[in-house]
Amino acid sequence: MARDRSPLPGLPDWPADRPPKAFSDLSLGPLSDVLGYHIAQASITTFGLFERHVGQPFGLRKVEYSLLMLVLANGPLSPKKLAQALVLSAPNLTLLLDRLQERGLLRRERSQLDRRSQNVVLTDEGQRVARASGAAAVPMESALFDRLSRAEHAMLIELLRKVAGR
Amino acid sequence: MARDRSPLPGLPDWPADRPPKAFSDLSLGPLSDVLGYHIAQASITTFGLFERHVGQPFGLRKVEYSLLMLVLANGPLSPKKLAQALVLSAPNLTLLLDRLQERGLLRRERSQLDRRSQNVVLTDEGQRVARASGAAAVPMESALFDRLSRAEHAMLIELLRKVAGR
DNA sequence: TATTGTTATACTCTATAACTATA
DNA sequence: TATAGTTATAGAGTATAACAATA
Numbered sequence: 451m452a453r454d455r456s457p458l459p460g461l462p463d464w465p466a467d468r469p470p471k472a473f474s475d476l477s478l479g480p481l482s483d484v485l486g487y488h489i490a491q492a493s494i495t496t497f498g499l500f501e502r503h504v505g506q507p508f509g510l511r512k513v514e515y516s517l518l519m520l521v522l523a524n525g526p527l528s529p530k531k532l533a534q535a536l537v538l539s540a541p542n543l544t545l546l547l548d549r550l551q552e553r554g555l556l557r558r559e560r561s562q563l564d565r566r567s568q569n570v571v572l573t574d575e576g577q578r579v580a581r582a583s584g585a586a587a588v589p590m591e592s593a594l595f596d597r598l599s600r601a602e603h604a605m606l607i608e609l610l611r612k613v614a615g616r
Numbered sequence: 617m618a619r620d621r622s623p624l625p626g627l628p629d630w631p632a633d634r635p636p637k638a639f640s641d642l643s644l645g646p647l648s649d650v651l652g653y654h655i656a657q658a659s660i661t662t663f664g665l666f667e668r669h670v671g672q673p674f675g676l677r678k679v680e681y682s683l684l685m686l687v688l689a690n691g692p693l694s695p696k697k698l699a700q701a702l703v704l705s706a707p708n709l710t711l712l713l714d715r716l717q718e719r720g721l722l723r724r725e726r727s728q729l730d731r732r733s734q735n736v737v738l739t740d741e742g743q744r745v746a747r748a749s750g751a752a753a754v755p756m757e758s759a760l761f762d763r764l765s766r767a768e769h770a771m772l773i774e775l776l777r778k779v780a781g782r
Numbered sequence: 783t784a785t786t787g788t789t790a791t792a793c794t795c796t797a798t799a800a801c802t803a804t805a
Numbered sequence: 806t807a808t809a810g811t812t813a814t815a816g817a818g819t820a821t822a823a824c825a826a827t828a
Contacts, residue, residue: 479689480750486662491780496652523645584646614657
């Protein structure tokens with residue numbers, strides 16, 4: 451049978467002159483089992499939520515937000531540790547810190563123990579923005595609860611942590 | 617108590633002069649419940665797997681791979697539908713198709729029914745690359761099974777589909 | 783007039799190499 | 806000699822506006 455030409459699961463012998471009508475009818479083929487693809491698709495949703503609840507209201511990008519949250523939750527951190535936690539190269543982190551510093555959200559203090567190193571410290575304004583935008587995470591996640599139960603939300607995060615593995 | 621100054625869950629009153637030592641010890645604060653953050657972290661893992669199993673072996677980027685899989689699984693598609701399925705702007709899709717066409721993986725045929733429209737068709741070489749790289753998805757996903765059971769992998773994809781909602 | 787696709791352009795994001803200052 | 810951080814720069818990814826061809 452003609453299907454023998456199709457060594458992969460999910461690959462139909464399509465009739466070349468009768469393509470599906472709607473893009474939502476499209477078959478994913480091998481993609482349907484590729485985690486990375488579904489992560490990319492889901493991130494479109496979460497990015498939209500982020501923009502609406504945090505990005506636009508507070509003028510923050512995703513990494514800027516994550517950085518503020520980390521310093522808020524842990525106290526002063528060196529750029530070195532922030533770069534590791536955010537999986538950012540040192541030069542990119544420098545530019546990121548420059549922007550947030552220019553906005554008056556943080557300052558860099560040289561460490562007294564090792565004068566090569568720095569401590570990234572939130573200013574008062576930085577504290578305010580970090581706490582307010584951090585609080586916005588609650589309604590942001592709630593917006594997902596029409597697609598996902600709370601238990602599914604928690605389960606999803608737990609599974610993603612296993613994938614991230616750190 | 618001092619904790620009253622901390623209106624958000626997961627926000628300790630950190631001792632300003634005793635930051636955590638290892639970055640893996642860092643508290644995520646509000647981030648711990650933010651799905652988008654965990655998606656971003658997990659995508660670092662899946663992107664690495666993609667690069668190793670598909671990106672480098674076949675010289676394909678993520679969107680290029682997705683595009684090939686869609687045309688492989690559905691047959692000739694118009695740029696319009698591809699742009700919707702891949703959530704890509706029309707100009708960017710044009711450049712993407714240009715690259716793949718230059719490599720001889722696909723060609724563009726004008727539709728006879730509506731001469732504004734086109735059909736993106738895989739060349740023989742494109743079919744070969746698509747089938748081979750599509751087959752590489754199997755070992756790529758298998759590489760996750762030391763972090764995730766097969767059931768968890770399937771569950772994770774199902775939950776992500778709910779989040780993506782399309 | 784509306785739609786498909788292209789061109790031109792700019793802005794963000796990310797990656798690398800070379801540099802400084804401290805250790 | 807090694808490490809923390811910076812500067813400079815280039816590449817990839819993405820967004821918008823203006824345009825051509827067809828409907």
